Amino acid sequence: MSWWELAKRHKGKIIAGGAIIGGAVALSMNMNQKRVESPQEESGLQARRHYVFDANQSACDESIRELAPSVFRMIQTRFNVESITRQLQEGNLSTEKKIELWNELKITVMGRLVAVAHALSLLTLTLKAQISILAADIVTITSGATKNNGWWSWAPASMSALVGGKGEMSADEKRRNDTARQVFLRSIEFFTQTGVLELAEVVDDVVKRELQEVRLDEMRDSDEVLALLNSLSAKVAAETGSLSAYVAPIDKDDTSRDSVTLLLRRLILLLDGDQCRETNGRLVQFFLSASTRCPRVRLMPNERRILKYTTYLAACAPEALVYGNCVSQQAESIKQGACGKEFEKLFECVQKQQTRLKRAARILSVYRYNFGVTPPYQVIIDGTYAHAALKEKLNLAEQLPKYLGAPVEIHTTKCCLDELTKLGSPLYGALCVAKAQLVADCPHNPPRGAGDCLSHLARRAKKDKKKKKFIFATQDPTLQDKLRAIGGIPILYIAYKTVLLDPVSEATKTEMETEKGELETIRELKKELLGEEPEKKKRKKKGVNPLSCKKKVMKKSGVKPVEGTKTANGKRRRRKKGGETGGAGGGGGEEKMETMSLLMPSPSAPSAPAPAQMGGLDFLPSVCLSTTLTHTCSALLLIPSHTMVDAPPIVVCGKENGETVIFSTDFNQRFGKSEACTSPITAIAYGRATNQTGSELVTISADGQLTLFKVIEGATLSLQPTFHQLMQANITAAVIADVDRDGLMELIVIMTDRVVRTFQWCTESNRFLPRNKWEVPSHIAGVSIGESATRQYEAWLSQAGSRQYVAIRFSGDHSVTVCDSRMDAATIFMPYRADYVRTFGSLVTGIVVHVNQKERRLRMIGGDIIGLGTVRLPSKVVVITVDVNGLCLVYAYNERNIKKMDIDPLMRMTVLKDTFHMALIGTPAAIYVTVATTRGRLANYSIPMDTIDHRFSRFNT
Ligand SMILES: [Zn+2]
Known part of the structure; x- marks a missing residue:
């Protein structure tokens, strides 16, 4: 087993273990302590104490779940295993360097394991210790009083959500709460920001020293590894000194007696006590043995799953407590298989939770996708539901968001409240629950029955699309039936002591069918109104290239195609060569690299003097790749290379025959290719598609086969397929971006049938699930995606043959706006901060950037634009256009110049003629432009960033 695998396999277990074991061990410890202290307390108080501790147990596990990932990530960064493995994978390393890296790797892997174990157990202990101090306080404070849960408010959201009490506090209690909050925050903040790193330093020192002579590659037995880890850990424990130093550093000479310091002292006393140190030792040991021996190591291969997993765990507190108690009893001599029965029970519970939440996500996605029910979910409860929640002791504010997997706002109506009030004392509790919720508007005066x-x-809500989409929570079977019959209404109920979603009703399913029918009708109507677009029909004919039948003569637009003797020579030679290779390639030849000089475009010839305002525009880019493909390129993308800083990019080209090929552009002439799909590759995207740390390549073929690839750069380039999924056919473009700003990436696809969809990777179901869908009135001629002036993330779809464009807002209300423009029909519209822009085989005669409701043109864009791209730099946005004659223009704008005027080109150069696809990428050193022609030629050009900066500042002063 490699060390890297070891680390990767066990990180999940370590965190999950922290939540269960830590919770149980420390809790039982503290409870025993309390009992010994006051054996003769009255039974009522004891019951109350049990309640408080019980409540704390679950709240505390939640906090550990919230804080553990950030602590874990800090250690991950501090002990950066990934960067070393990356270096090792890169090849071209001398033997000495390799040995050095392997040594570094062994220290880093072991250091990470030990540090994680220590940090998480200390975090657990700290939280438990604080909770026990505060909980003991509550019991003391409230032993006489009837109720007070005010102190919850200082805790993290998860803790205060537990009670959700809005009870009134006296001034004295408030002050106490504030003090407690300060202590809590101060120490946890200190630990998560500074303490963890100090702890990591100690671990690093110890591991470096101890492992100097140990040859890890000879150690294959997990027992040996565990023994080593334990001995390292014991040394770390000896050198960490007092635990409190990492959590609550306090000046020993500080004798102040303010309440904050006093509370801190109590915390320190508890943490540095023998009991805590011993517990800490056991915890660390357990983590380490779990990390080498646990039979279920493959449960959690990535971090996101761990987070989910800890959520499931939090719902299994009773089982966790049983398991934890068992483990804590045997902690000193824990062996493989110990507490196996308890573990099975816990595991079963966790699996049940997982199934339950998956089912909820599946049902919700139906309503979300088809009926616009989106988070934050608006849940509306009636008296029956409030009553059931109370009976089953379910805290709705805590349970509903967990179950629905998103924030929830809970409402009721005044009719429901009225009914509960009328029913009187038997339902007084339910009334209290209902009263704690928001009151949704209803027009009933006098009030009606809750069901009505x-x-x-x-x-x-069904009739008026603008009304809030509620999820209805009720136990009333009559109302449930009514709601099911309406269709499109999600229903929540309570059964088996838990909240559940009703399955999608028959009416809802029928509704979904008709919904599609309606879309069909709208489409027909729009076709009638706007007329058939001839272009669309033409594009349907497969194999016909619109460019070959629409070769336009350059307009007298001030920019002339550059012709000169040199160019003519170059072109003749190029064509001849291209023709030959192309012919051979048809028979299935390999891609060949060609001498660079052949493709050098020539600068403007003196015989064709440029107009005065275009003077000094010409630019000669360097060519860093030129080749002829065996089959025509059908999708093109440039992706960053990771071989070195500022490395030239990698060209990714999807071809008509379904293959994807990649080329390096660093003169090493490396290339690689994938297995062929059954139909042409029509869309390529690159990014963190599955929300993992590394970026992945996504290709989609015309018949909807999506493939995920890892791009591996070594002595050769290769594409390693990691995942397949069948999507909709006719996807023409794909982009990966976090468009709704939820921290997770979306895959946005544009389809030929005027539809834009978003998908998101779902870790549980291990595939892309649909999120949203928009349909636009007519054929999409071009698309741009980026931030609007108000920093909204939007897609702008230019409509072929009409002066309209459609703006889709990805976040918030997901609205679609159809806007009119004064520009002519073949215009592409872009938001000011465009991250992505492209055309769809349509020829464009205008490009317009939107800035504060103003439309700014890019001037003199040349002939018919076929290729278009943007690079967003920190100080400006660069837009590059290519027309059918190979004239390539570079524009740049920033907030200052675009507010003043339309934008003139910065430079002009010549690229391959008959370009059909184009892609751009920016590195700190240069902007790279790749073009692919209708004849299967491919070339990559670079423009130094210096030149762009220089010209931009010259033009704008
Ligand atoms: Zn009402």
Whole structure:
């Protein structure tokens, strides 16, 4: 087993273990302590104490779940195993360097394991210790009083959500709460920011020293590894000194007696006590043995799954407590298989949770996708539901967001409240629960029965698309039936002591069918109104290249195609060569690299003097790749190379025959290719598609086969397929971006049938799931995606043959706006901060950037634009256009110049004629432009960033 695998396999277990074991061990420890202290307390108080500790147990595990990932990530960064493995994979290393890296790797892997174990157990202990101090306080404070849960408010969201009490506090209690909050925050902040790193330093020192002579590659037995880890850990424990130093550093000479310091002292006393040190030792040991021996190591291969997993765990507190108690009893001599029965029970519970939450996500996605029910979810509860929640002791504010997997706002109506009030004392508790919620508007005066009221709201939401989409929570079977019959209404109920979503009803399913029918009708209507677009029909004919039948003569636009003797020579030679290779290639030849000089475009010839305002525009880019493909390119993308800083990019080209090929552009002439799909590759995207740390390549073929690839750069380039999924056919473009700003990437696809969809990687189901869908009135001629002036993330779709464009807002209300423009029909519209822009085989005669409701043109864009791209730099946005004659223009703008005027080109150069695809990328050193022609030629050009900066500042002073 490699060390890297070891680390990767066990990180999940370590965190999950932290939540269970830590919770149980420390809790039982503290409870025993309390009992010994006051054996003769009255039974009521004891019951109350049990309740408080019980409540704390679950809240505390939640906090550990919240804080553990950030602590884990800090250690991950501090002990950067990934960067070393990356270096090792890169090849071209001398033997000495390799040995050095392997040594570094062994220290880093072991250091990470030991540090994680220590940090997480210390975090657990700290939280438990604080909780026990505060909980003991509550019991003391409230032993006489009837109720007070005010102190919850200082805790992290998860803790205060537990009670959700809005009870009034006296001034004295408030002050106490504030003090407690300060202590809590101060120490946890200190630990997560400074303490962890100090702890990591100690670990690093110890591991470096101890492992100097140890040859890890000879150690294959997990027992040996565990023994080594334990001995390292014991040394770390000996050198860490007092635990409190990492959590609550306090000046020993500080004798102040303010309440904050006093509370801190209590915390320190507890942490540095023998019991805590011993518990810490056991915890660390458990983590380490779990990391080498646990039979279920493959449960959590990545971090996101761990987070999910800890959520499931949090719902299995009773089982965790049983397992934890068992483990804590045997902690000193824990062996493989110990507490196996308890573990099975816990594991079963966790699996049940997982199934339950997956089912919820599946049902919700139906409503989200088809009926616009989006987070934050608006749940509306009636009296029956409030009553059931109370009976089953379910805290709705805590349970619903967990179950629905998103923030939730809980409402009721005044009709429901009225009904509960009328029913009187048997339902007094339910009334209290309902009263704690928001009151949704309903028009009933005088109030109606709750069933009538809610079904009215459901029908109203159905008719008026603008009304809030509620999820209805009720135990009333009559109302449930009514809601099911309406269709498109999600229903929540309580059964088996838990909240559940009703399966998608028959009416809802029928509804989904008709919904599609309606879209069809709208499409027909729009076709009638806007007329058939001839271009669309033409594009349907497969194999016909619109460019070959629409070769336009350059307009007298001030920019002339550059012709000169040199160019003519170059072109003749190029064509001849291209023709030959192309012919051979048809028979299945390999891609060949060609001498660079052949493709050198020539600068403007003196015989064709440029107009005065275009003077000094010409630029000669360097060519860093030129080749002829065996089959025509059908999708093109440039992706960053990681071989070195500022490395030239990698060209990714999807071809008509379904292959994807990649080329290096660093003169090493490396290339690689994938297995062929059954139909042409039509879309390529690159990014963190599955939200893992590394970027992945996504290709989609015309018949909807999506493939994920890892791009491996070594002595050769290769594409390693990692995943397949069948998507919709006719996808013409794909982009990976976090468009709704939820921290997770979306895959946005544009389809030929005027539809834009977003997908998101779902870790549980291990595939891309649909998120949203928009349909636009007519054929999409071009698309740009980026930030609007208000920093909204939007897609702008230019509509072929009309002066309209459609703006889709990805976040917030997901609205679609159809806008009119004064520009002519073949215009592409872009938001000011465009991250992505391209055309779809349509010839464009205008490009317009939107800035504060103003439309700014890019001037003199040349002939018919076929290729278009942007690079967003920190200080400006660069737009590059290519027309059918190979004239390539570079524009740049920033907030200052675009507010003043339309934008003139910065430079002009010549690239391959008959370009059909174009891609751009920016590195700190240069902007790279790759073009692919209708004849299968491919070339990559670079423009130094210096030149762009220099010209930009010259033009704009
Ligand atoms: Zn009402």
